[in-house]
Amino acid sequence: MSAEPVDPAASPAGRRPAKKEPDGYTAAHLLVLEGLEAVRKRPGMYIGSTDSRGLMHCLWEIIDNSVDEALGEHCSRIVVVLHADSSVEVRDDGRGIPVDVEPRTGLSGVEVVFTHLHAGGKFGGGSYSASGGLHGVGASVVNALSARLDVEVDRGGKTHATSFRRGVPGRFAGEGPDAPFERTTGLEVVGRAKRGVTGTRVRYWADKQIFLKEAEFSYSDLVARARQTSFLVPGLSIVIRDERGLPGTPAEHGPHEETFRHDGGIGEFADFLAPDAPVTGVWRLQGTDHFRENVPVLDDDGHMTVTEVERQCDVDIAVRWGTGYETTVQSYVNIISTPKGGTHLAGFDAALLKVLRKQVEVNARRLKAGGKDDKIEKDDVLAGLTAVVTVRLAEPQFEGQTKEVLGTAAVRPIVARVVERELTAILTSAKRDEKQQSSMLLEKVVAEMKARVSARQHKETQRRKNALETSSLPAKLKDCRSDDVARTELFLVEGDSALGTANVARDSEYQALLPLRGKILNVQKASVADMLKNAECASIIQVVGAGSGRSFDVDAARYGKIVLMTDADVDGAHIRTLLLTLFFRYMRPLVDAGRVFAAVPPLHRIEVIGAGRKPNEVVYTYSDAELRRLLADLAKKGRRYKEPIQRYKGLGEMNADQLAETTMDPGRRTLRRVTIADAQGAEDVFELLMGNEVAPRKDFIVAGAAKLDRERIDA
Incomplete structure (x- = not known):
């Protein structure tokens, strides 16, 4: 008798787990999102987010459609209105969206643009040689994410209109997004337009089902974008009107309107952006080149065919160097x-570095830049640079709908060639003005290079030394014992006389002292190299231990607090201003x-006689006015x-006791924190008080002379 083989899976001891049933998972479970449903399901894919940033992105899409008309010289005026009912309206005097029937869909051009993804006049180069809209999804995405969108088009002597509710065409019987809605198709003629008048008006209410409750249109962002666009499209007027009456906005007490128009183009833009005094004028680097690429093109039969086409790339760049070290570079495509x-920016950076390296090498003897470490780096070239880099080309390739990075590879060598050719011509020009500016620029670049090398050498010696190491810190520094940065304090003390008292008054566990000899260099006027050569400035930077300028690393600072401890007089205020200038700039x-x-040291010490056997009371006052009030009260x-x-x-x-009590003891002292609530305002004040321009400072002093208390003059 032969035994039959046993299946391990059938035996209790060797049973394999049964395979899980698919639970009826079939093709019927696959969801196909058609039309604008995909946008509403995944809005972040198209506009980045559903907060205020995404809300503003929708508005940019509509505005950019009007700007594209201006780029084609079909539009001269754009009006943006923020209505009180949370809607926003964009009007232009362009050609108007086509109102005739598109043959493939049987819909009007307006309906195609607002209801079909990847539809528009910016494919294949038929209507726009260069445009901001590229993917044909901008208007349709805004429509899909709007509770209501109204469109009016002036064209052919008539005003055509239609409306949409969350992407569905129809008619509203009333005002606002909650009015009764009837689904229909086609455009309605609602009026007559004057002969020759064309344009488009789009008004929409963002869908509260999509956007966060706190999302709102930013007036300041809108103004900044309008100003930027008016620079980039010379001759275009952009009007921004806010009717919302929101607290804290210019329209808080009534409708507010601003108009932007700049005929000077990006040259004027670079001047506007520049934060410092000029070293060179604004130089325009312009050129045009061509390249070929394979793109799908719509043929006469409606099919997409890959075709090699020739593209034109226009390059227009404005550059200007200033006395500072900050870099402001803004780049644009259409x-x-x-x-x-x-x-485009990669080509610009590469060419800039190449040209200036070559010019420094050619002029190395005059510039004294022949050392082994004297190699110009990118940061040396970018220091003090303000640049606006613009290119225009048909159908550029971007990374994503938000268009933050240009990906068209052929643009890089084109921009590099234009910059190299045009900038070399300026730097080698025999014209007196350009020759003088070029010389100043090369000297600045070399000075930045030497300052960078010096700063690196400083930084290498700025690490806190332990007891077994030799310290390279200044001998006059009275350092503290603690290495807990969050707790330590560095007092910059005016004069050696105050140092002796402060040394006794301090807590040497966590308080360090660095005496300053008189007034330090005015770094608002001086170059970086001169600043680093100044003994007092160099000592402060070395002791703080975090570098300077663009190489400054706040996390490497050796002390948690920097306290400026100067006398309570005019000279002390001047020294404090000079120190703040150093910290502000570097x-x-x-x-x-x-x-x-x-530090806030007192100006007076009053010893009030105690009544009876009570001890005398010491009171400090910090101004003459405070002293008068105290004496009157007594x-x-x-x-x-x-x-x-x-x-x-x-x-x-x-x-020492008085200094500790009033200025150094954390439990009893008063410190004034230095903050920058308005960075631009602070920059303007420093430039006024400490800059090269004498006339504005003189006017400021004369205007404030009547307010001066003569008793405060220390004479």
Whole structure:
């Protein structure tokens, strides 16, 4: 008898787990999103987010359609209105969206543009040689994400209109997105247009089902974009009108309107963006080149066929160098901002570095730049540069609908060739003005290179040394013992006389002292190299230990607080201003982080005689007005005080106990935190008080002379 083989799966001991049933998973479970449903399901894919940023992106899409008309010289005026009912309206005097029937869909051109993804007049180069809209989804995405969208088109002597509700065409019987809605198709003629008048008006209400409750249109962002666009499209007028009446906006007390128009183009834009005094004028680098690429083109039969086409790329760049070290570079493709750069910016950077390296090598003897470490780097070239880089071409390739990075590879060598040719011509020009500016630019670049090398050498020696290492920090520094950065404090003390008292008054565990000899260099006027050569400035940068300028690393700072401790007089205020100028220009992240403080030393010491056996009470005042109020109060209460009242001429007149109590003891002192609530305003004030222009400073002093208290003059 032969035994039959046993299936392990059938036996209790060797049973395999049964395969799970598919639970009826079939093709019927697959969801196909058609038309604009995909946009509503995944809005972030098209507009980035559903907060205020996404809301503004929708508005940019509609505005950019009007700007594209202006780029084609068909439009001269765009009006954007923020209505009080949360809607927004964009009007232009362009050609108007086509109202005739599109043969393949049987719909009017307006309906095709607003209801079909990847539909528009910007494919194949038929209607727009260069445009901001590229993918044909902008208007349709905005429509899909709107509770209501109304369109009016002036064309052919008639005004055509239609409306949409979340992408569906129809008619509203009333105002606002909640009015009764009837689904219909086709355009309705609602009026007559004057002969020759054309244009488009789009008004929409963003869908509250899609966008976050707190999402709102930013007036400041809209104004910035309008100003930017008016620079990029010379001759175009853009009107921004806010009727919302929101608190904290210019329209808080009634409708507010601003108009932007700049005929000077990107040259004027570069001047507007520049944060510092000029080293060179605004130089325009312009050129045109061609390239070939394979693209799908719609043939006469409605089929997409891959065809090799020739493209034209227009390059227009404005560059200008200033006395500062900050870099401001903005890049655009067909007026669309590319904040993350792309191939056009890569070509610009490469050519800029190549040209200036070559010119420095040619002039190395005059510039004294022949050392082994004297190699120009990108940061040296970019220091103080303000540039606007624009290219125009048909159907550029972007990374995503938000168009933040240009990807068309052929643009890089074209921009590089234009920059190399045009910039070399300027730097080698025999014209007096250009020759003088070129010389100043090369000297600045070399100075930045030498400053970078010096800053690197400083940084290498700025690490805190332990007891077994030799310290390269200044000998006059009275350092603290703690290495806990969050707790440590560095006092910049005016004068050696105050140092002795402060040294006794401090807590040497966490408080360090660095004495300053008189008034430091005015770094608002001086070059980076001169600043680093100045002994006091170099000592401060070395002791802080985080570098300077663009190489500054706030996380490497050796102290948690920097306290400016100067006398309570005019000279002390001047020294404090000079120190703040240094920190503002070269160690600004410390100020931004709220780690720079000004000590508030008292001006007077009053010893109030105690009643009976009570001990005398010491009171400090910080201004003459405060002193007068205190004395009046004491007189009213019938209390006496010792004469004469002690008036401090400087910190050195205080004894250690008084200095600790008023200025250094964290439990009793008063410190004033230095902040930058308005960075641009601070920049303007520093430039006025410490800059090269004397006339504005003189006017400021004369205008404020009547407010000066003559008693405060230390003479």
